[in-house]
Amino acid sequence: MTKLVQFGVIARNFSSSSAMQSAIKNVTVIGGGLMGSGIAQVSAQAGQNVILVDVSSDVLAKSQKSIGANLGRVAKKMYKDKPQEGEKFVTDAMARIKTSTDPSEASKSADLVVEAIVENMSVKHKLFSQLDGVAPNHTIFASNTSSLSINEICSVVKRKDRFGGLHFFNPVPVMRLLEVVRGAETSDATYKTMMEWGKAVGKTCITCKDTPGFVVNRLLVPYICEAIRLYERGDASARDIDTAMKLGAGYPMGPLELADYVGLDTNKFILDGWHKKYPDQPLFNPIPLLDKLVAEGKLGVKAGEGFYKYDKK
Numbered sequence: 404m405t406k407l408v409q410f411g412v413i414a415r416n417f418s419s420s421s422a423m424q425s426a427i428k429n430v431t432v433i434g435g436g437l438m439g440s441g442i443a444q445v446s447a448q449a450g451q452n453v454i455l456v457d458v459s460s461d462v463l464a465k466s467q468k469s470i471g472a473n474l475g476r477v478a479k480k481m482y483k484d485k486p487q488e489g490e491k492f493v494t495d496a497m498a499r500i501k502t503s504t505d506p507s508e509a510s511k512s513a514d515l516v517v518e519a520i521v522e523n524m525s526v527k528h529k530l531f532s533q534l535d536g537v538a539p540n541h542t543i544f545a546s547n548t549s550s551l552s553i554n555e556i557c558s559v560v561k562r563k564d565r566f567g568g569l570h571f572f573n574p575v576p577v578m579r580l581l582e583v584v585r586g587a588e589t590s591d592a593t594y595k596t597m598m599e600w601g602k603a604v605g606k607t608c609i610t611c612k613d614t615p616g617f618v619v620n621r622l623l624v625p626y627i628c629e630a631i632r633l634y635e636r637g638d639a640s641a642r643d644i645d646t647a648m649k650l651g652a653g654y655p656m657g658p659l660e661l662a663d664y665v666g667l668d669t670n671k672f673i674l675d676g677w678h679k680k681y682p683d684q685p686l687f688n689p690i691p692l693l694d695k696l697v698a699e700g701k702l703g704v705k706a707g708e709g710f711y712k713y714d715k716k
């Protein structure tokens with residue numbers, strides 16, 4: 404029995420110039436959280452058929468709601484004076500997204516599988532080894548990992564030449580960068596297809612080696628961690644640290660606001676993983692305050708509280 408559920412009522416034909424530039428037509432996104440829902444949205448916006456997968460149907464329902472709202476924001480801008488066309492844009496994109504709780508079933512017709520599940524090597528291994536046996540031969544596998552090694556993630560699959568990293572940024576519909584990560588065995592053809600697909604979904608792509616944090620997170624995560632340490636020492640208030648970096652360095656968000664936005668659990672997963680691998684690097688040392696907040700369930704915006712309090716969505 405198929406577990407695919409289509410949302411959006413009317414499926415209309417869609418042709419977009421961006422969709423024509425990519426060999427990828429069918430994308431399966433695994434993980435329907437913060438990142439997966441954004442990746443599903445930009446893929447559908449670009450005219451691709453998307454299956455969004457999560458273990459939780461509640462998460463999928465929440466994703467569906469947020470994708471609808473975010474598409475509405477995009478449509479408002481794109482079709483300022485043409486609300487009917489804006490409405491059609493939203494309906495068409497929504498109709499291209501199906502949801503599923505069965506990763507194997509959902510990968511059977513995929514040209515590309517983008518994984519955006521929890522930042523944990525053994526959970527990612529379990530998923531990819533399961534999918535390797537069921538996805539078609541030509542299917543490219545990609546991970547949206549923030550910090551784990553692409554070579555290590557793909558060690559469990561046979562298709563190492565058809566595996567790479569596609570690292571998006573939060574919020575996916577807004578952030579223009581995509582880091583395309585080449586593993587040791589990623590083929591030229593796979594790399595080229597990933598770059599073309601990235602452009603087709605509207606991103607500016609850069610090429611990264613499989614090094615910890617690639618480019619952005621190798622710089623950004625130690626910066627966020629230093630801000631948490633500064634706050635933990637009592638050197639300044641959270642508000643003042645954030646104001647300082649917004650007004651003094653021109654960042655759109657301060658580091659503690661950004662930590663809440665990314666998710667304190669994700670920040671902790673990244674730091675713990677790097678500390679384990681590189682115990683002599685003091686920038687990667689554990690931070691007791693971060694550990695405490697995560698243990699208390701204060702994971703940031705998504706939990707309603709982190710360094711700050713938020714309205715629960």
Ligand SMILES: C[C@H](O)CC(=O)SCCNC(=O)CCNC(=O)[C@H](O)C(C)(C)COP(=O)(O)OP(=O)(O)OC[C@H]1O[C@@H](n2cnc3c(N)ncnc32)[C@H](O)[C@@H]1OP(=O)(O)O
Nearest residue numbers: 473476477480549571572573574576577578620655656665
């Ligand atoms: C850890 C990981 O591996 C890597 C990461 O992802 S690190 C995190 C990277 N991300 C960042 O650094 C984000 C930094 N923050 C920002 O750029 C900005 O604060 C922000 C874009 C999130 C919000 O901007 P802000 O001006 O405060 O709010 P807001 O006015 O609501 O949004 C700005 C625009 O984005 C749009 N927008 C915001 N969120 C959106 C979403 N989820 N979907 C679609 N559009 C969205 C708004 O409609 C608005 O558009 P407009 O200016 O044309 O009207």
Ligand SMILES: NC(=O)c1ccc[n+]([C@@H]2O[C@H](COP(=O)([O-])OP(=O)(O)OC[C@H]3O[C@@H](n4cnc5c(N)ncnc54)[C@H](O)[C@@H]3O)[C@@H](O)[C@H]2O)c1
Nearest residue numbers: 434435436437438457458462519520521522548549573665
């Ligand atoms: N949060 C960020 O700013 C950010 C930015 C770039 C990359 N990333 C990376 O993207 C990935 C996802 O991060 P997120 O912030 O979206 O996390 P999230 O917690 O918002 O979402 C993860 C989702 O994956 C689901 N899931 C877990 N195991 C699964 C499985 N086996 N099969 C299907 N679904 C499963 C969970 O139910 C959850 O809904 C992580 O690897 C993270 O490091 C995060």
